[in-house]
Amino acid sequence: MTGAATxxxxxxxxxxxxxxxxxxxALTRRNAILVLIGIELMLNAANLNLIAFWxxxxxxxxxxxxxxxxxxxxxxxxxxxxxLGLVISIHRHAKTTDLDQMNRMKG
Amino acid sequence: xxxxxxxxxxxxxxxxxAAVLLxxxxxxxxxxxxxxxxxxxxxxxxxxxxxxxxxxxxxxxxVAILVVFAILLTRGSETPKDGVFSHTWxxxxxxAAAVFSVLGWAVLQSxxxxxxxxxxxxxxxxxxxxxxxxxxxxxPLEIVAVLLTAALIGAVIVAMHEKEGTK
Numbered sequence: 001m002t003g004a005a006t007x008x009x010x011x012x013x014x015x016x017x018x019x020x021x022x023x024x025x026a027l028t029r030r031n032a033i034l035v036l037i038g039i040e041l042m043l044n045a046a047n048l049n050l051i052a053f054w055x056x057x058x059x060x061x062x063x064x065x066x067x068x069x070x071x072x073x074x075x076x077x078x079x080x081x082x083x084l085g086l087v088i089s090i091h092r093h094a095k096t097t098d099l100d101q102m103n104r105m106k107g
Numbered sequence: 108x109x110x111x112x113x114x115x116x117x118x119x120x121x122x123x124x125a126a127v128l129l130x131x132x133x134x135x136x137x138x139x140x141x142x143x144x145x146x147x148x149x150x151x152x153x154x155x156x157x158x159x160x161x162x163x164x165x166x167x168x169x170v171a172i173l174v175v176f177a178i179l180l181t182r183g184s185e186t187p188k189d190g191v192f193s194h195t196w197x198x199x200x201x202x203a204a205a206v207f208s209v210l211g212w213a214v215l216q217s218x219x220x221x222x223x224x225x226x227x228x229x230x231x232x233x234x235x236x237x238x239x240x241x242x243x244x245x246x247p248l249e250i251v252a253v254l255l256t257a258a259l260i261g262a263v264i265v266a267m268h269e270k271e272g273t274k
Contacts, residue, residue, distance in 0.1 A: 008221045010109075011149070012214045014116045018123050018142070020207030025127025027199025028192050033132060033177050037139050040170060041123050044146050047158075055153040056222045060229040063239050067247075069150075069158045070236075073165050074251045078258035080170045084177040085262035091181040092268075100193055 011052035019045035032087045032097045036080065043076045112152065119145030130191050132178045140171045154228050157236050 022041030029035055047069045054065025091097050122141030129135045143166040150159035193199065240248050 009214060009218050010112060010116065011153070012221075013211060014120065014149070016207060016210035016214060017120055018146075019210065020203045021120070021123045021127055023206055024200055024203035027202060028196040029127065030191060030193050031132060033174060033181070034127065034135060034191075037126055037135060037174060040139070040166075041126065041142065044143065044162075044166070047162075048146060048149060051150050051153050051155045051158055055155065060154075061231070063231065063236065066155055066158055066231070066236070067239060067244050069155070070161060071244075071247055071251055073158070073161055074255060077165050077169060078255050080173055081262040082258050082265065084173050085266035087177055088180055088266045097181050 008052055008056045011048060015045040015048040015052070018042075018048070030098050030100050032090070032099055032102075033084070035099065036083045036087070039083075040076065040080060043072065043079075047072050112149075115145050115148050115152070119149065133175070136171060136174045136178060139174065140167055143167050143171060154231070157231070157233060 019042050022038040022045060025038030025041065026035045027038075029038065050065045050069040050072065054060055054063075054069070057065065087097055090102065094102060096102070119142050122138050122143075122145055125138035126135050126142055129138060143162065147159045147162040147167070150156075150162055
């Protein structure tokens, strides 16, 4: 594969940039679904870091970083399912997904 | 230098930026799919075939579809009149820029200590991953199984129609 020609710092910078983009999205958007999209981007950036360190680490055959990334993908899928279920439930209750208008926890 | 890496990295970052910047929510979900696909290709470049294909299956196959369903169910594709960004968007942008500058500074400071060339490409078959999951990582695997079951049931219960009179 071609990955060996790219230094590790390239992957780390891409992951940092993606994390910052996801954080900006989660902090600035009004739509709750877009906030979830930002969180997913942040989780993916962390996964890229895990895989890159696994590949460039001294013992890639131990599979540690790869396993971390796979479990992280599974947990992120669970988080997305519950988060979007909550958004649908709140939309049914409050008729909006605008976070600026959600200022009560009690229905 | 490595031209494919730069192309894929640019595609991924552009997809991610479009996913948080576009006005139409459906377009955001499509841009998010591009970012997920770019990340999957980056995983494949790093010789992590299993993680790359799991990324395609789980993120493009499930999470992106789930996001589109949620957008359509909540009519989120209608652009609100008073803008798509929160009124505290400047503070959020400043926090994100500060986080990126700290992360980038830390990465660039540690360049001399980072390994420049990776170890020889490890030959990792799905067989190895399966054996590791059933051996050394069996406890986390079981916990993830319980978590996924709980999340599935929880998501269904949360999104289920409320019966009249139970409020």
